Amino acid sequence: MPPQANCALPQGFQLDQYRIERQLSLGGFSIVYLANDAHGMPVAIKEYLPNSLALRKEGETEPQVTDEHRLAFRYGMKCFFEEGRALAKLMHPNVVRVLNFFRANGTVYMVMQFERGRTLHDYIRKHRGEVKEVLIRAVFARMLNGLREVHSHKLLHLDIKPANIYLRSDGTPVLLDFGAARQTLVSEQPVLKPMYTPGYAAPEQYERRDQLGPWTDIYSVGASLHACITGSPPPRADERLREDILQPLARTQAGRYSRQLLELTDWCLHLDPHQRPPSVYALQKALLQREHAAERPEHWFADLGTRLKSFIGRG
Amino acid sequence: MRFTIYQESRIGKRRSNQDRIAHCYSRDALLMIVADGMGGHLHGEVAAQIAVQRMTEQFQREARPTLPDPPLFLSRALDSAHHAILDDALDRQFPEAPRTTLVACVVQRGAAFWAHAGDSRLYLLRRGHLVTRTRDHSRTQLMIDQGLLLPEDAHHHPGRNRIYSCLGGNYTPQVEYSPRTPLRDGDLLALCSDGVWGATDDDGLVANLSAGVLSQAVPRVMDLAERNAGQSADNLSMVAMCWHDENAVGAASAESISTRTMDLDGFESRLDLSGTGSGAGGDLDEDDIERAIREINAAINKFDTQR
Numbered sequence: 001m002p003p004q005a006n007c008a009l010p011q012g013f014q015l016d017q018y019r020i021e022r023q024l025s026l027g028g029f030s031i032v033y034l035a036n037d038a039h040g041m042p043v044a045i046k047e048y049l050p051n052s053l054a055l056r057k058e059g060e061t062e063p064q065v066t067d068e069h070r071l072a073f074r075y076g077m078k079c080f081f082e083e084g085r086a087l088a089k090l091m092h093p094n095v096v097r098v099l100n101f102f103r104a105n106g107t108v109y110m111v112m113q114f115e116r117g118r119t120l121h122d123y124i125r126k127h128r129g130e131v132k133e134v135l136i137r138a139v140f141a142r143m144l145n146g147l148r149e150v151h152s153h154k155l156l157h158l159d160i161k162p163a164n165i166y167l168r169s170d171g172t173p174v175l176l177d178f179g180a181a182r183q184t185l186v187s188e189q190p191v192l193k194p195m196y197t198p199g200y201a202a203p204e205q206y207e208r209r210d211q212l213g214p215w216t217d218i219y220s221v222g223a224s225l226h227a228c229i230t231g232s233p234p235p236r237a238d239e240r241l242r243e244d245i246l247q248p249l250a251r252t253q254a255g256r257y258s259r260q261l262l263e264l265t266d267w268c269l270h271l272d273p274h275q276r277p278p279s280v281y282a283l284q285k286a287l288l289q290r291e292h293a294a295e296r297p298e299h300w301f302a303d304l305g306t307r308l309k310s311f312i313g314r315g
Numbered sequence: 316m317r318f319t320i321y322q323e324s325r326i327g328k329r330r331s332n333q334d335r336i337a338h339c340y341s342r343d344a345l346l347m348i349v350a351d352g353m354g355g356h357l358h359g360e361v362a363a364q365i366a367v368q369r370m371t372e373q374f375q376r377e378a379r380p381t382l383p384d385p386p387l388f389l390s391r392a393l394d395s396a397h398h399a400i401l402d403d404a405l406d407r408q409f410p411e412a413p414r415t416t417l418v419a420c421v422v423q424r425g426a427a428f429w430a431h432a433g434d435s436r437l438y439l440l441r442r443g444h445l446v447t448r449t450r451d452h453s454r455t456q457l458m459i460d461q462g463l464l465l466p467e468d469a470h471h472h473p474g475r476n477r478i479y480s481c482l483g484g485n486y487t488p489q490v491e492y493s494p495r496t497p498l499r500d501g502d503l504l505a506l507c508s509d510g511v512w513g514a515t516d517d518d519g520l521v522a523n524l525s526a527g528v529l530s531q532a533v534p535r536v537m538d539l540a541e542r543n544a545g546q547s548a549d550n551l552s553m554v555a556m557c558w559h560d561e562n563a564v565g566a567a568s569a570e571s572i573s574t575r576t577m578d579l580d581g582f583e584s585r586l587d588l589s590g591t592g593s594g595a596g597g598d599l600d601e602d603d604i605e606r607a608i609r610e611i612n613a614a615i616n617k618f619d620t621q622r
Contacts (some may be wrong), residue, residue, distance in 0.1 A: 067546075070330060074599045081607040088614035101611040103604065 006031065006049050006056045006063065013061075016102050018045060018111065029076070034114060042114040043099060048080040048107045062106040077108060084110050086155045094146030096166075096176050117169050120224070121162035128231040133257050136228050137287050139165070140221065143173040144284040147221070150175070151214050151280060158212065160220035161200040162227050199223060199233030203271050206238040215273040218283060222268020222276070229253055229262070234269055241271060260289065316343065316422070317559040319571040321529040322585065325537060327510055327548035331600040333360035334508050334552035335367040335415075337586040341380035342577040345422040346371065347554045349435045351508040353414040353481060358404075360602050362413035362483040365403055366396040370419060371584060380579050385421040385428040386492055393417065393430055393482065393490050400483035414484040418449060418506050422558070427496045427504060432480040432488040436512050439496065440503040443525040445517060447496075452480035452489060470513070500560035505533075510549035514540035529555050 008023040008031050009015060018035040024044060025032045031047045049056065049063055053073045056063035065073045087098040087110075100111035120139065124131060143165055150157055157164075159177060166174040202219035204211045219237070227233045230253065234246050246269065249262040264286050270276045277283040326332040333352030338345065350366045352359025370392045374382075382388045396417070404412035416433025429437050434451035450456055454477040458464035469475060480489040498504075505524055512520060515536065523536045533555050541548050559571055577583075599607070 067328060071326075077604070078599050078607075081604075081611065084611040085607070085614065088611045098611070098615055100615065101608050103608060108604070108608070 006051055006054070007058050007060070009033065009047070009061070015045065015109070016104055018043060020045075030080075035111075037111075044096075044112045044114045046110045046112065048077055048109070050076050054107070065106070080108060080110070086150075086153065087112075089153055090149055092146050092149040094142055094173055094175055095149055096174050115166055115168050115174055117167045119163050120165040120167055120173070120228070123167060124162055124227055124231060131228045133261060135171075136225065136257075136261065138171070139167065139173045140225065141284055141287045143175060144221070144280050144287070146173070146175040147217060148280050148284070151217070156212060156214065157217050157220075158205065159200075160217055160224060161233075162224050165224065198236045200227075201237060202273070203237035203241050204273060206241075211273070213273070214280060215276050218268050218276050218280065219270075219273075221280075221283065222265050225261075225265040226269065229257055229265065237271065244271065260286070316340070316345065316574045317561045317571055318345065318422070319529050319557040319559070320345075320347075320555070321533045322347075322552075322554040323533055323537060324552040325510075325541065325550065327541060327544065327550050328546055329354070329548075329550055331360065332550045333363055333600070334510070334550040335360070335363040335586075336506075336552045336554050337367045337371050337584065338554050338556070339371045339374055339582060339584040339586075340572075340574060341375075341378040341582050342574045342579060343380040343423060344374075344378040344382050344385075345556070346374045346378070346419065347422075347504070347506050347556060348417065348419045349506040349508055349552050349554055350418075350482075351416045351433070351435050351510075351550070351552070353416070357409060357411065358413040358601070359415060360413075360600055361403065362400045362415035363417075364602065365400050366415050366417050366482050367586060369396040369399045371586060375582050375584075378582075380577070380581075382421060382423055385423050386430075386495075389419060389421060389428060389430040389492065390490070393419070393432070393488065397482040397488055404483070411485065412483045414481045416478065416481050416508070420504055420506060422498065422504070422556070425498055427493070427498055429493045429496075429506075430490050432482055432490045433478045434476075434509050436507055436509075437493075438503075438505045438507070438517075438520065438524075440505065440521055440525055441499060442501065443521065445521050446502075448517070449491065449493075451478065452491070453478045470516070475513070476509070498558040500558065502558045503529075503555065504558070505553060505555040507553040508550060510544070510551035511537060511540045511553055513549065514544040514551075524555065529557055 008026065009020050011020060011022055013020040015035065017038045021034040021036060023031060024034050029050050031049055033045045033047065035043055035045050037043050050073065053069040053076060054063035054065045084098060084101050087096065091097070097113040098110060099113060102109050147157065157175065164175065164177045166176050168174060200220045200223040202216040204216055223233045226249065229249060240246055248266045250259060250266055253262050264283070268276055268283065320338055322336050322338060324332060324334050324336050333354055335350045335352070336348060338347045340346065348367050348370055350363035352361070352363035373392045373395060377388055401412045416435040418429065418431035418435040418437050420427055420429035420437055431437065431449045432452060434453045436449050436451065438448045439446040454474040455464060455469045455472045459466055459469060464472060482488050503524060519539060520536055523539060524532050526532060533553050537551050537553065540551055
């Protein structure tokens with residue numbers, strides 16, 4: 001029997017110094033609310049509430065944790081703290097900012113800055129197949145700034161996907177929802193299942209979870225680029241391991257985007273981690289190469305021209 | 316010194332483990348502690364943790380490698396632990412100071428000295444028989460002493476958890492000290508919380524503890540207690556030590572420790588302070604949660620003040 005879904009706290013609920021507006025999202029591990037702080041400023045509040053371990057019934061405030069799940073619940077809480085610790089250490093314009101952390105209702109809450117805008121996922125859905133290369137490069141190059149900051153703190157995101165890349169009103173991206181903590185959730189406590197999104201998760205996230213590394217996030221970046229370019233993520237990596245039906249974008253999408261962007265995406269999507277870009281920095285550098293950013297695939301001759309120029313220039 | 320030592324702490328069926336245990340030894344002195352944070356009061360585990368930490372720290376300052384005066388050490392260390400709990404409660408603005416029971420034992424120059432407050436116990440076993448054990452500072456023990464209650468009924472008496480002496484809290488602890496007790500080869504000292512002795516009787520405890528090596532005997536006693544207590548199992552903790560005469564031939568088992576080769580200022584310690592029971596796999600207790608939240612908010616505020 002699938003676990004019952006947890007009930008969200010109702011609108012108007014006074015949670016510590018915050019007032020709940022509405023539920024933003026519901027995951028297997030947590031519920032995210034939009035709330036207002038004491039000054040009326042909007043914040044996003046993430047509530048630790050693993051579906052498989054704790055149940056909050058309709059009309060109740062405190063979730064019930066059975067004795068048999070108490071240890072696992074506490075263990076998951078430890079992982080939630082890891083996420084909080086990770087984010088608290090990060091102060092970066094392209095990474096969501098944690099504002100507060102507190103205990104209530106028998107569980108714990110993480111308060112984050114609420115950003116106005118929409119997710120890259122929504123943007124792709126609205127502009128399916130028409131996401132401009134300039135925008136892709138601009139968003140990803142900045143988003144990778146945030147990811148580099150994450151990796152420099154020895155953390156992995158592990159759930160990079162367009163739904164977790166938020167575009168502020170001014171177009172700058174913010175990396176949301178840190179799954180870094182989940183990595184530790186998986187190995188020891190089978191009760192808490194690994195979380196990943198099929199299509200965006202790297203092959204090593206399905207099986208060889210001891211082999212996770214920055215290259216794992218790089219695969220997800222590639223899958224997100226794939227979604228921008230084609231409108232959908234590549235086939236699930238576990239299926240690709242059995243039979244790889246993914247055609248190189250450089251072949252299937254040739255002409256629609258610059259060859260360099262397509263090749264770069266294919267590069268990230270290698271099943272073998274060693275074949276992917278060696279670092280986020282390398283990937284970012286490739287995205288920022290000006291001459292390619294300016295490339296217009298429809299001007300094939302112009303492209304040829306720049307190549308010739310560089311050839312001549314070298315001579 | 317040569318001895319075998321084993322310690323274990325389990326959560327039982329409780330939400331958190333408020334027991335804290337430790338042992339620590341220099342070349343010539345050994346300290347063992349069991350503290351049982353009082354759950355009916357706020358932050359019992361904090362009191363237990365402070366007490367155990369404070370006492371081991373003090374031991375490491377003074378046992379270099381011999382304690383000048385073991386009873387005096389025990390008296391001062393317990394007093395300092397008591398005040399450390401009160402100070403901490405003041406710092407944290409707790410409405411009242413948390414409480415913990417405590418039993419501590421020092422072994423030095425072949426003799427044991429112990430002290431206790433509350434109902435955590437020390438048992439001394441010799442050749443499979445109980446030589447002595449501490450008497451609880453509890454209402455039931457008082458009633459037994461006054462002939463109002465039979466010892467066999469004490470286990471079920473509702474007042475058995477009511478204790479009148481502890482560290483922390485509002486009153487000065489009434490600490491009871493043992494006389495100097497010389498140890499013989501094979502003597503066994505076991506310190507435990509009421510989660511262990513409350514769910515077994517002395518005969519069962521003695522019989523199970525005396526058979527075989529300590530690393531199996533202690534878990535066996537705890538298994539028994541846990542099984543007896545069933546769904547109501549309290550936190551269970553035990554530190555047990557088997558004394559070996561260094562000159563006795565073949566007396567020492569393979570598990571035994573000899574301190575003869577230790578540095579004069581060296582220490583070995585094992586503190587179970589995280590409150591994790593066996594197999595708990597990194598459980599968090601209340602204190603850990605509070606600490607984690609404080610740390611995270613400190614990290615957040617660090618950035619905020621930079622801005």
